[in-house]
Each structure stands twice: as structure tokens, then as C-alpha cells.
Amino acid sequence: MRASEKVMLDKFNRIIESNFHNADFGIDEICQELGTSRSQLYRHVKEQTQLSTSLYIRQRKLIKAQELLGSSEMKTAEIAYFLGIDSPQNFSKYFTQEFGITPTAYRKQILERKSTIEEKVETGIPDPVLISVPERHNFKPYPVKYFYIAIAFILCLVAVVYFWKPLFDKTQNISELPVFSGNSIAIMPFKNLGSPETAYFCDGIMEQIHGSLSLIHKLKVISTTSSDKYKNSPKLVQQIAKELDVNYILEGSVFQARNKIRIKVELVRVSDDRSVWTKNYDGDTKGIFKYLTTVSKEVAKELDQKLSEATMEKLGKLPTINPAAYNEYLKGCQLIVSRKKNELEESIVKLNKAIKLDPEFAAAYASRGHAYYLLGESEYIDEVKSLKMTEQNSLTAIRLDAENGLAYANLANIYRNQFKWQQAKTAYEIALKYSPNDAQINYWYSLLLRSSGAMKEAIRYSSKAVELDPLHHVIFGGNVLNQIYGGELDQAKKNMDEGLVLFGESWIYNWVFGYYYIVKEDYKQALKYYVITNRINPGIKSIQYQTVFCQARDGQIDKVHSYLNQLPELPENYVSRSVIYAGLGDKEQSLFYLRKGADAGIIPSDLKVSLFFITLRDEPQYKAVLKKFGL
Template sequence: MKSSEKVLLDKFNEVIESNFHNSDFGIDEICLELGTSRSQLYRYIKEQTQLSTSLYIRQRKLLKAQELLESSDMKTAEIAYLLSIDSPQNFSKYFAQEFGLTPTAYRKKTIEEKGLSDSKPVVMEEIFSAAKTGTGNHTFIVAPVNVKPNDTFAGRKYLYLVIGLILFMAWAAYFWKPLGEKGNRLAGVPAFSGNSIAIMPFKNLGKPETVYFSDGIMDQIHGSLSLLNKLKVISTTSSGKYRNSPKLIPQIARELDVNYILEGSVLQANQKLRINVELVRANDDRTVWTKSYDGGTKDVFSFLSNVAKEVALELDQKLSNTAEEKLRKVPTNNPEAYRAYLQGCQLIVIRKKEYLEESIVKLNRAIKLDPEFAAAYASLGHAYHLMAENGFMEETESFKMTEQNSLTAIRLDAENGLAYANLANIYRLQNKWEQAKTAYEIALKYSPNDAQINYWFSLLLRSTGNMEEAIRYSSKAVALDPLHHVIFGGNITNHVYGGELDRAEELVNDGKVLFKDSWVYYWVKGIYFAAMKDYKQALASYAKANQLNPGIKSIQYQTVFCQAMNGQINEANAYLSQLPNLPANYVSRAVIYAGLKDKKQSLYYLQKAADADILPTDIKVSLFLASLRNEQQYKTILAKFGL
């Protein structure tokens, strides 16, 4: 074979292998990538391999499948999915045609030949090493596999990152049970080890403008302790509400349902730091451990790693070598980059347009100072996602920037939970349910105590109709972040849509004092009363939500739905008459007509929304469209969106 021909074939193989996972990447996309036409490519591949283009691509996938059957414990259905083969049945058929054995028989034969009782699992260290060579321009989480054309097993140590991570997750069991601790009635919350901790906002003893650094120290310790799966670590969103609080530690601990509190203070002056940390046992308000640091900014991470390790041991958390290694991980060795990163992360919390834009500036500065700063890339991806979520940026551009930065973060740090969660959020909004589920599960493997990721995952599970699991994850999110009004409200909605109305009522009552100023609380209270068919109370709750935050479209159409169900037909029709007949209002019309018990018109607008690629939120479980569930047209619409 001529040198130029080998280069082209190698390039063709590389393009195929880099897109095994991508079912939307076909021959046209390959031709575009190679700069050739379909007919030219067909002639070339036929001449070199005696196979058509499509059969050659299939052969490459089957070679990769053969490799995975030897080197992993993946099920044949999982391999078929990851290689974008349309069904496990076809995968088995093609594999048998190529190798003379079914995938199951091939794996059994391999095991017998090696004299092993089980398949050899993928070595995770090799996979993480492979991640360092990955590229960030694909639709899914991959590190390209460079397998030589006639060397079936040469690329084993460069396996797809995502495959290894999925395997790693599969081996980790999530056996969650309700806690029996006093005051905790959250069904489905996972059992922690018995110890729990809240990290209070560290006191800033320096100038007011250095408060970001105090918060950053708090977040760094929180992030390290959150890596421990069996330790309940309260989100800084909830513990942050006690900044400058006059409440005593035992009272704060009772309200957050923890038995330890970590306090601290930070004095930053020029390049010098003084940090004091104190661990307090809540039941007797007794300090059980203290630690201090005096030194330069550049040495702070080693101190914080020791703090996290010693606190974990104090709380009876047995640390494996892997856990200790994670606690020792340093986000960056550049103090200036870390300072810019902390400032960027603090700006993200505010979520206003000008703050998000400034956060992007700060995070880009951190990356410029340290191009290997994985956490900065992940936070930058998060900032771009929030820009679109809040309507400050066009969605396509936001998704592109979120994906690009998140994949770079994963390439630099294969265990960055936020980066995977960013990707999962994109996939969820694109209705790519399986991809989103996989990415969320990986995110939670590496950030098990991240309340926000647990909550985001519950939203995906709700959308796909898995309400039992949705309740489990949103309940865990509430346990980790009990004062977050959005998470608390989302958990109520999950219980309502999951048919657990008695528990939903308990949660509504629990939130009366905590969230009396939250529009989200009154919104979900309205959803609860609508489920109970108490439309008078539902309307009162929606009115309060609209008063606190006017203009939320879903509150408006749910209000009119309840008016219609309450017999206020004229009011509902009057609202419809002034509602512009535009795609943005199709879902509103579908819900209101459902309230008017006009299934024909409701289905008509639901279909128009679907034709415009608009998916009503939680269409599969929403009580506002429940009257349509037995209609064939409704089922067809669900199928269109993979539901």
C-alpha cells in the first residue's frame, strides 16, 4: 500500500473510532471530515478492503466490540449502545457473522482460555491515563482509540474514557435506605455512616474585598469532604445562610440535622495567610479538634488537604489509598490563578447577567494563568450553561461553550463531577435521555454529596417517568441542602407527580416557616393543591407565587388550568382569547384546554408544540396533561421525544 493511501486509511479509521458512540455521525459526516465524496470514499475503501464503506465501518465496530468483550465486564447490550449498533439482537448477529461465535460464547471462550473465573476488568489507572490524550470536540465523553488497522488489541490501554467510567459506576452499588435519625423523615435518603457535618462560612478577618478567599477556603474543604460517599456533608448553600448568625452551634446543628460543625477564620494580607479551623461536636458544644496555618498562599492547598483528611478520620471515615489521594489533589499550583478562580466562582452564585459575564472573564484569566486548571474549565462551562438558562445567551452558543470547556476539564481531570454534570444538563435539555443519565451517574460517582447534581438528576428521572428514583435523588438533595428553596420545592413536586400526596402534604407543612418568602414554595404548593383537586387553595397559592415573582409562564397557565377546573370557564376563555397563537404559547394552550376538558383542542396544540420541537416540561408525569395519557396521539408525541 502506498504511503499516502495508508495515511488516508489511518485517518478514516481514526474518524470512525472517534465517533463510535455517535449515532448521528454517518457516512456524509465522515466524507465531510475527510474532504471527499461518498462515491470516492466507496471506491477507495472497496479497493483497499474489498468491503463497502458501511460494512467496513461495521467491521471496525465489531473489532472494538471484540476488544471490549475481552477487557471489560460490559453487557452485550451496553457494548451495542456505546458502539451505536441499532439493537443488541443485530449486534449478536453481526458479531457471529464476523467471528463465528455470539458475543456471549466469545467471552466464555476467552475466559476459559485464560483460565479465569471472571472477565478481567478494565484497569482504571490506564483509562484515566488515556483521558489525558483525549480531544474535546466530540458530542460525548471520549478519548480516541488509535487501533491499527490489523491489530485488534493494540489500543486496549487507550479505551474510551466513558466506557471505563460506566464500568466503574456499575461496580459501585447505591443501596440507599431511609435514615432513622431523629427529625429526618425524608423517604429514600441514603444511609450515611452516622456522622454528618456542616461547614460554616469562614470568618474573614482581613479587608472586605478578601471575603472571596475565605469563602474559597470553605468551599475547598467542603469539596474534599464531599468526596467521601458515606459522610453527610451539608451544602454550603444551606450552611451559608448562617453567616453572622447569632444562633448557637447546637441549634444550627439541629436545624441542619448534623452532629458536627466545622468553623474557621481566614486572615489574608498581601501574600501571607493565617487560617484557624475548629471542629465542634454539636450535642455538647465541645471542640474536639483544631488546626492552624501561618504561611504563604502557595502552600495553602497542602494545609487544606490535611484539614480534610484529619476531619474525615475524626469522624470515623476510613480512608482508602484512593480516597487519600483524592484529598491530596491540588486544583492548581498558581496562587494568582486560584484567586481569579475563586472570584469567578463567587460571581457565578449571584446569577445576574453582569455577574455571570464577569465570572467568565475571571475564569478565563485563571485558565490563562494555568492552562491545566481543570476546575476552572468546569466552572466556566457551568457559567456558560447558566447564561442560556437565564436567557442571557443564545442556547446553541451556550451549549457549544459549555461542552467545549467541560470536555477540556474531563481531559485534564477525569474525576471532575461538575464537568460531567454540565454535559448531562446539555443532554437533558436536548432530550438525549440515555446520554444524560450516564453523565449524571458519572458525576455523582465523583461528587456523591453534591446536592445540586443529585437534584438535577432527579429532574431527568422525573422527565423520563421514573418517579421512585426521582424522589430518592431529590430527597438526598434536600438532606444535603435543606435550606435551598428550589431543591425543596422540586422535591415536593416529585412527591406529587409520584403519587405520594401524604408525604407531599408533610413537606408543604414543613416549608411554611422556612420558605414563606419563596415564590417557588408557593408555586409547588399550588401544584400540590391542584393534585388534591382543591382548586380554591391552589389558586390562592399561585396568586402568591405570581405576586413574589411575576411573569413565570408555567405559573400563569397552571393558574388558568385551575380556574377552568374550578368552573371559572369565562375567565379561562378570556385568557385564551388574548393569548397570541404563537409556538411559544402552544403548551400554555394545550394545558388550558385540558383544564376546559377539551381534549381535541388540547391534543391539537400539544401536537403543534411537538411539531415545533417544543417538549412540555414533565409531559410524561404532569398532572396538567394527565387526562390525555390514554390517547394514542399523546402516546405518539411521547414516542417522538423518546419517552
């Protein structure tokens, strides 16, 4: 091989490895970077590898997959997505063709080898794999068997850092958010014409249509969280459309009596307040899914949304063929909405019934995982159990339906809480690939980007979430907070002023307004809003210590020391103490408690961008904490 050819192949390999995750980066883009034509590239690759260009690229991806299967915690579907392979099924097929073994079986072999090594270590049998390990400081000792788990995790991180552009590099190319076409739609709460007991079914029909339309990337579909605000509203269609910023409204009614159902759906064009069409269904539960698919396709056609074959296939995909299982699933999903302990527990009971009736019901597993996550997040159940059950159910959902966005989002939330930023990013991106117009998932992703300090991207995703769910007070407040963190203070103030009527009684609205005045260094005004926040929603720890921070800045030193004196010296209070001492201007004590919290695995989720620690940002110890948590 001539030196020039080797240089070209090496450069080709680097380009492939730098763009594993970019599914849109194809041969044309590679040729552009190499400064060569497709035919010249094909000839070089064929001469040196005996493979076509596309097969060689696939081979490089599969070699990387082999490495990730042996050294990372990434799931098979996540690896497929990271490598830009269009589906987990094709990934498994290609891997088996290349190596003569399935990805799952290969990973099992690797784990068995590691287990054998661990047994040798624990029984005292020397093994040549062992290497000397430098003394570790400020860490609790772990059993020797965990050493290899740690090594595997470190290898994963090294691989990610080497082959990916830095996750939190603000100059990186984040995949572009889809631009909405000119048309948009809100699906109003359907009227239940039957008994109160059938309300869940009525809501479920609405949710199913909403879920189908949300699969259309360029169609703006308002979240049901916002449209639900108009249930039994006397407002006219045109007024509702103006408030939600849409040009079409979908209305409907449902009557259910035993197995008989009557459904009427009407699409209204707002510009002339005209009914475009009406679709009726009169029959039993067996034919309902075909009807709902027809409704979704007709809406897409009317709103000038050209559907690909893949989208058409998704619209026609049945969540289950068992009507009884679907009923229980709808009941369970409705119970999740309130997030109350008893209703979350009852939702799991209903979803259990749905899964018993149809063990292949992927959406039911994903929703059950979501219910367990919310139980743990609200501290209603043990966190370890919550995360375990969330993960189990979500992985089962993905096994049954590799395109279930909620299941990937559940996993992403787990990873984000565990500071596994790369895994969280990958899982969120997969979730958004399959559920691009899910306001909640877009918002969750913005929180990950906020933690990283990538504020421009965080604002883009939270702004999209607001566009999709304009009446959700948490999403509204979170977006304004992103704007504050990102330095867009004028826009943040404008949004808060405009949101006063809608959100003025919300605790998060007042909290964010208080934070705005902290940025402006007007601590008296900030305290006014914190007092309101504490009154509306008392007991939130972060609000309490932020209030004391403002008191410290405002010179109310006696109140600050009184609070510190009654605050127990426990790990869960280290962050509180660090923030309060930062307010007092005591860098040494603030850093001391920040380090103690970090050693206990506890840091604020917004540590990198938080204004409470702005005076510490140049301190080596502060930077060391960020580095320890991959920030």
C-alpha cells in the same frame, strides 16, 4: 464446539452485554446466573476462545466500545463508564492493545469515512451504501448530508435499547444511594478578618474544604448553600446543628494581607459543645493546599471515616499549583452564585484570567462552562452559543481531569434539555460517581428521573439532595413536587407544613402548594396559592398558564377565553394552549396544540407525569408524542 458449550457461551455473552454498565457485576455474579463454578467457567471460556474469563469479558466490552465510537455521540469517558472500565485512561490503553489504534483515532477514521460518503452524495456520485428511505411526514426537509448523521444517531439508540435495560423501566436496578454513616458535618461560613476585598478568598477556603469532604461517600456534608444562611448569625452552635441535623460543626477564620495568610479552623462536637481540635496556618499562599488537605484528613479521622487510597489521593489533589490562578478562580466562582447577568459575565472574565495563568486548570474550565450554561438558561445570551461554550469548556475540563463531577453535570444538563435521555443519564451517573454528595447534581438527576416517570427513584435522589442542602428552597420545592407526582401526598403535605416557616415567602413553595391542591381537585384553594406565586415572582410563563388551567376547572370560562384571545399563535405558546384546553376539557384542541408543540421540538419537561394532561394519557396521539421524544 459441542452444542451445549455453544449455548453456554451465548448465554455468557448475553449476561455480559446486559451488565456492561454495572461495574459491580463481576465473575461471581456471572457464575451465579450461569449456575456454574469459576473453575468450570474458566475452562469453558479458555477452550473456546483461548482467553481467560476476565480477558474475554474485556474483549467483549472493547468490541462494544468500537461500535459505540462509530455510531454514537457518547464521549470517550462516557463509553468507558458505560462499559464498567475503571478509568478513561485504562479504556484507551486496553482499546489500543486490542485494535492497534487509540479510541480517538478510531473515531476520527469513522468520521472521515462518513465525510467521504457525504461528499459522494452531494456531488451525485452513486454509492452502494445508499438505501431507499420511506417518505417522512410532518418533518421539515433537511440537506442530504444530515441523513447519515440521523442514521448514526438511530444506530446509537438501537444499540442502547438492545444492550441496556430500558432507561426508564421502573423495575430496573438503579445504583443504590450510599447510606450515610452516623456522623455528619456542616461547615460554617468562615469569618473574614481582612479587608472586604479578600472575602472571596475566605469563602474559597471554606468551599475547598467542603469539596474535599464531599468526596467521602458515606459522610453527610451539608451544602454551603444551606450553611451560608448562618453567616453572621447570632444562633448558638447547638441550635444550628439541630436545624441542619448534624453532629459536628466546622468553624474558621481567614486573614489575608497580600501574599500572607493566617487561617484558623476549629472542629466542634455538638453533643457536648466541645472543641475537638484546632488547626492553624500562618504563611503564604504556596503552602495553603497542604494545610487544607490536612484539615480534611483530620476531620475524616475524627468522624470515623475510613479513607481508601483512592480517596486519600483525591483529598491531596491540588486544583492548581498557581496561587494567582487560584485567586482568580475563587473570585469567578463566588460571582456565579448570584446568577445575575452582570455577575455571571464578570465571573467568566475572572475565570478567563485563571485559565490564562494556568491553562491546565480543569476546575476553572468546568466553572466557566457552568457560567455559560446559566447565562443561556436565564436567556441572557443566545442558547446555541450557551450550549456550545458549555460543552467546549466541560470537555476540556474532563480532558484535564477525568474525575471533575461538575463538568459531567454540565454535559448532562445539555443532554437533558435536548431530550437525549441516555446520554444525560450516563453523564449524571459519572458526575455522581465523582461528586456523590453534591446536592445540586443529585437534584438535577432527580429531574431527569421525573421526566422519565421513574418517580420512586426521583424521590430518592431529591430526598438526598434535601438532606444535603436542607435550606435550599428550590431543592425543597422540587422534592415535594416529586412526592406529589409519585402519589406520596401525605408526606408532601407534611413537608409543606413543616417548611412553612423556612420557605413560606418563597415563590416555589406557594407554587408547589397550588399544585398539591390541583391534585386534590380543590381549584379555588389552588388559585389562592397561584395568586401568591404570581405576586412574588411575576412573569413565569408556566405559572401563568397553570393559573388559567385552574380558572378553567373552577368554571371561570370568560377569563380563560380572554386569556386565550390575547395569546399569540406562536410555537412558544403551543404548550400553554394545550394545557389550557385540557383545563377546559377540550381534548381535541389540547392534543392539536400538544402535537404542534412536539413538531416544533417543544414539550413540557414533565409531560409524562404532569397532571395537566391526565385526561389525555390513554389517547394514542398523546402516547405518540411521548414515543417521539423517547418517553
